[in-house]
Amino acid sequence: MDEEFLSERAKNLKPSGIRKFFDLVANTKGVISLGIGEPDYVTPWKICASAVKSIQQGMTMYTSNAGLPELRHAICNDIKSRFGLDYEISNCLVSVGVSEALDLAARATLNPGDEVIIPEPSYVAYPAVVELAGGKVVPVPTYESNNFEITASDIEKKITPKTKAILLGYPCNPTGAIMTRERMMEIADVVKRHNLIVYADEIYERLTYGATHVCFASIPGMQERTVLLGGFSKAYAMTGWRVGYALAPDKILAAMLKIHQHTIMCASTASQMAAITAIKECGPDSDRMVEDYNKRRLFIVGGLRRCGFSCFEPKGAFYAFPNITSTGLTSEQFAEQLLEQQKVAVIPGTAFGESGEGYVRCCYATGMDDIHEALNRIKKFVDSLK
Ligand SMILES: Cc1ncc(COP(=O)(O)O)c(C=O)c1O
Structure with a gap:
């Protein structure tokens, strides 16, 4: 009933x-x-210890909505040192895992009926996040014969006047595929020509084997069109701590922050303290x-x-x-x-x-x-x- x-x-x-x-x-x-x-x-214990210490020191209040400045600085420095990208801390938001950051990205950018292209097979939450934000999922199959990489031409075939974004989740859950720079450059060209944005879920970027991860935002012209999502769950064995982050252009980040302020307030303070130690010391x-x-x-x-x-x-x-x-x-x-x-x-x-x-x-x-x-x-x- x-x-x-x-x-x-x-x-x-x-x-x-x-x-x-x-x-x-x-x-x-x-x-x-x-x-x-x-x-x-x-x-790793060092990460746990810094959270314990922060609690012992009475750091039990909210942090600023966007997250602790020290953590946001550390995230920006890490991204700069590994991918050569410059982000101000005002372009960085600390979220409750990549899960929340994905939701914020979709809700901050999608209007009802906007279409989002998603390579398939891909992470189970992608379609749900897009649909809950009022968007429409447009799946694009990927194939074992093509190393499960999504191609620019397959994307282009699915573009309509309603296409707003592409959600790229590489390294990929469930296939383990990564994207080559060449394929990413071809996709970047489609993104520019059709005036799209990209949600780049790069939560597994530290987990590659022999091949180097290419950060989508590092492709020329893509930083201003990319919501880069990263996290601590997989690289530092921190799934239960629930910390992730988004790096995005000014207006998009500000819109995500508004939603985050009203719905979440901030990621857990102790978890943010743990994340500072993870990113600074636990490479x-x-x-x-x-x-x-x-x-x-x-x-x-x-x-x-x-x-x-x-x-x-x-x-x-x-x-x-x-x-x-x-x-x-x-x-x-x-x-x-x-x-x-x-x-x-x-x-x-x-x-x-x-x-x-x-x-x-x-x-x-x-x-x-x-x-x-x-x-x-x-x-x-x-x-x-x-
Ligand atoms: C591709 C992908 N994105 C996001 C997430 C969610 O990560 P988090 O724990 O940071 O919310 C997962 C978790 O399995 C994942 O596989």
């Missing part, structure tokens, strides 16, 4: 395909999970985690290939995205049956959009022993299908 009180937007919102799967996992004992997309490390800790992810990445990709799958070699983030079409099962059937029969949780590719059909996402931010055992079980499962 309370259904009648729901807004159309809430009613139309699809539940996350990932959550549905976690509910199944929660009810099965002895599961090895390659499902959840978060680091298995605890936050080496992050590098060590990345080295470890790299070992796991090579191990899981090799193992999945030995199971008979074609598996794109991920160049960033911490996901492998094997092609499971040789089993004759759909992504959902594969994930459900693997869980039922061998107690291994993976996420069906379709949770990341229709073009994820034929794939499953395996997160390798999991201990090596578990990955080893999961691969043995996957092999048994695949053999049982023959």
